[in-house]
Amino acid sequence: MKNMILALKSLFYQANLNHENMQGTGFAYMVEEAAKLKGVELDEDTKVKETEYFHTHPFLANFILGMWVKEKKIGGEPDFYKKVYSSAFGALGDSFFWHSLRPLCFIMSALIGYNDPFLGLLTYLVLYNAFHLFFRFGGFAIGYELGRDVIIFFNRINFNRWPKYTDTLSTFMLGFFLSFIVKESSDFNPLVLGVSTVYLLAGLAIARKLDIVFGLILILIITGFFLYFTGV
């Protein structure tokens, strides 16, 4: 139960995000709470030190927190491993949660929510937060149990491969979804299908050369003119 309350508090730990110490204030707050929970005494110097720069993926911060308290308790090197794991978990979390899980949730929810916004909303929030909350709520206990070897957990579940699997599924679902909305919007219209194919290829061709915002502005204007002059 106390772990649960700690995990709930961690939902707010980014609130003082700034360019001085990034998530350092939040980490200092969480460290105080977690140390209290595990009966670890913290002196004033340690509390002040923990407000220094800290930045990692927010969903994986509780793993570092658990590891930190464990290392502190056994007289290890909590701050050394905190530094090591913050960048490692930052990269791991960013590539799965920000890079890969969001596209999958988007496509699934758009597909399901096309006719029913409530179902779409539910799909996105449930699918995304199932992963989010699993790591957020389980992180502290796992971090505390494994201590400085917390990376073993991520190796055990092959976490670094998750983005690859998710992206493969997203690629398939993106194709599926495109077929779905083309069919819903225009059914079998050779002109629309042909032009859509050209648009997709154009997007692929310039995606690495032109920033998406400028790409969007360009295509808004071109499409407007195209539809205006063809009278579609």
Add this chain to the structure above:
Amino acid sequence: MNFVLAAIYAGLISVDRFAAFNFMLSRPIVIGFVLSIIFGNHYECFYIGLVFEALGLIDVPFGTRVPKEDSFGAFAACMLFIILPISHSDDFILGFLLTIVLIFPVTFTTLFTRTLNKQLLQRQQAKGKVRPGQLLALGLLISFIRGVVVYSAGTLILYSLYTFIHGHLESNFNLLIFVLMVFTFLSGYILRFLTVHSSLKYIVFGLGLLVGWVIL
């Protein structure tokens, strides 16, 4: 009442995006769904969410990078077309273009929020006593107020600019086809963004297209 709900939701979007929760209440497609539940303009909100989501997916918040405010884009564009239903399809282009322009100053306000957080921290450091709990509570409040104020003001500016410019161009073409084509183009960006081995990627994507076409 619905507009009050929307303003409160704007505050929650800002909090969810930068300060707390991270439940993804701030994703453009989710904003489209929520606003269509509140106001009932489902298809307009859905298509707006689709385009801004594609825009935001590519812009990943790696490290200390501040991503563009795709949430504001979806929120303001949905609200604009809820207040002023689309009478001509070029309304859509105008609304989109103005929203994209406004995304940049709104993104800048995020930096302002971070600066304010930094000053609050430094002030406590200077006094020799840092109270993390208090700083987090203040950060949460600042983020919420930023959402309500900036999103509402941004939507108001968008509305004013739009009504000022509106009326000079009046033509009527198929709106669904328009958004469909724009999203198809952006799908090329998403496809490039997904990290799957090149040839496998196109085989899987082609298979998805085929299965989608045959099954649905």
